[in-house]
Amino acid sequence: MGKTPANTDVRFWRDPDLPGVEVRYSSYNEEAFRDHAHAAYSIGFLESGRTVFQLEGEPHAAVGGQMVFIGPHMVHACNPDSDSDMAYRMFYVDPHWLSSVATEVFGHPVDAVSFPRPVADDPELAALWRTLHEAIMDGADRLEKESLLVQGLADVIARHAEMGGPGEPAGNEAAVRKVKDHLAANLTGRVSLDELSAVAHLSRYHLLRVFQGAVGLPPHAYQNQLRVDLGKKLLAGGMAISQAAVEAGFGDQSHFSRIFKKYTGATPKQYRDASA
Numbered sequence: 001m002g003k004t005p006a007n008t009d010v011r012f013w014r015d016p017d018l019p020g021v022e023v024r025y026s027s028y029n030e031e032a033f034r035d036h037a038h039a040a041y042s043i044g045f046l047e048s049g050r051t052v053f054q055l056e057g058e059p060h061a062a063v064g065g066q067m068v069f070i071g072p073h074m075v076h077a078c079n080p081d082s083d084s085d086m087a088y089r090m091f092y093v094d095p096h097w098l099s100s101v102a103t104e105v106f107g108h109p110v111d112a113v114s115f116p117r118p119v120a121d122d123p124e125l126a127a128l129w130r131t132l133h134e135a136i137m138d139g140a141d142r143l144e145k146e147s148l149l150v151q152g153l154a155d156v157i158a159r160h161a162e163m164g165g166p167g168e169p170a171g172n173e174a175a176v177r178k179v180k181d182h183l184a185a186n187l188t189g190r191v192s193l194d195e196l197s198a199v200a201h202l203s204r205y206h207l208l209r210v211f212q213g214a215v216g217l218p219p220h221a222y223q224n225q226l227r228v229d230l231g232k233k234l235l236a237g238g239m240a241i242s243q244a245a246v247e248a249g250f251g252d253q254s255h256f257s258r259i260f261k262k263y264t265g266a267t268p269k270q271y272r273d274a275s276a
Helices: 095-106 123-138 142-160 173-185 193-200 204-215 219-236 241-247 253-264 268-272
Strands: 009-013 021-028 041-048 050-055 058-063 067-070 086-093
Touching: 009 123, 009 268, 021 123, 041 095, 041 123, 041 142, 067 123, 067 142, 086 095, 086 123, 095 142, 123 142, 173 193, 173 204, 173 219, 193 204, 204 219, 219 241, 219 253, 219 268, 241 253, 241 268, 253 268
Parallel strands: none
Antiparallel strands: 009 021, 021 086, 041 067, 041 086, 050 058
16 A cells, blocks of 8 residues: 555545534545544445455455445555545544434443444435535534434444444453553654563563554554544644644654555645535
8 A cells, every 4th residue: 555546536524513523525546545543433435436445354345325334443444446436425423422322222321333244235324424414515504414413323323233342352451551552642752662562561572463463553553543643633623734743743744744644545734624
């Protein structure tokens, strides 16, 4: 991966009436993403084209019209099949929305939901989410957007989800958590493998093997993911790209832009300039 995609169209929407929800429209005809993860649920559909995307190391095929569901922190990479001109709309939804609506759907508290099948044929549901996106683009009333979002989430949960989410593999959970916490607390620092080894109380080799097995990413890629996530928050708040690069722990703006595009398929400017 890592090529610069050609003929791309990438747009973002962040509506203040729907906090914790971000919408993305993208079209690609070349490889655009490396393995990455989101803290949010990813719910969307392909407008056109086809892809075989990797999710937690397993391939899943999707074509135009199909829905796609990816849980939070699940490592994935979605790139178009060659010359398929893939276009999709994706909603990144904070887990609070899912747990809240799931509690209403199931009638008792639900902390998380998971999707046993990440790809589904559900034209009616895709039409509902398209209507929500159009309402956001058109600046519809808050009640309309909230109603569409809650109905869309309820239908996703009732038709395609299960209660509970995937956890980290058994064994070494505490070591993995300590490393995650240390990386999160030192985004702007130059963290060494020896340092992480000491934090985890594991050998360097064992740490790399355990962390990759539990998270799906090696520690350096996970740190880059955290930095990109922070950069997105800063850019969404209107911060200058050069300042966001420094605050997110990157050496300079060019490094920030290069890593940001590898993980998001968009430039920092495209992301920052998204309409509300």
